[in-house]
Amino acid sequence: MGKMNLEIAKKIIEQAEDEASEVGVQMVISVLDEGGNLIATHRMDDAWLASIDIAQNKAWTSVALKMPTSNLEEATVPNAELYGLNTTNQGRIVVFGGGFPLERNGKVLGAIGVSGSTVPNDVKVAEAGVKAFNELNLENM
Numbered sequence: 001m002g003k004m005n006l007e008i009a010k011k012i013i014e015q016a017e018d019e020a021s022e023v024g025v026q027m028v029i030s031v032l033d034e035g036g037n038l039i040a041t042h043r044m045d046d047a048w049l050a051s052i053d054i055a056q057n058k059a060w061t062s063v064a065l066k067m068p069t070s071n072l073e074e075a076t077v078p079n080a081e082l083y084g085l086n087t088t089n090q091g092r093i094v095v096f097g098g099g100f101p102l103e104r105n106g107k108v109l110g111a112i113g114v115s116g117s118t119v120p121n122d123v124k125v126a127e128a129g130v131k132a133f134n135e136l137n138l139e140n141m
Contacts, residue, residue, distance in 0.1 A: 027116030058099030058113030098122030
């Protein structure tokens with residue numbers, strides 16, 4: 001099984017960017033490896049500057065916790081069991097949608113994070129990146 005690398009990240013980003021263009025929003029798309037290290041960040045023309053950090057942190061949250069960032073939404077509202085989780089890890093934990101782990105054979109190989117629009121649009125674009133990853137033949141990369 002291959003490891004996350006720039007070639008893989010570019011394919012993921014390309015399909016996510018195509019989806020962002022379909023949605024009609026300029027986005028930032030980040031891909032990290034299994035250790036939370038940045039492989040690539042792509043900022044579409046005129047995407048929000050703030051989205052660079054948010055996209056990377058969404059990906060980091062997904063790889064660090066091995067789950068989509070949206071899984072944290074309900075557990076982190078005031079009075080919920082994980083309220084304040086987003087203040088840990090130097091504030092890198094993101095508790096709303098747009099970050100997904102990239103998994104193969106039950107192992108997290110990396111993550112994608114997308115920011116630049118509404119949460120549903122961020123999720124839709126990130127899911128396009130996950131789909132691109134799932135369609136790759138990693139054995140030949």
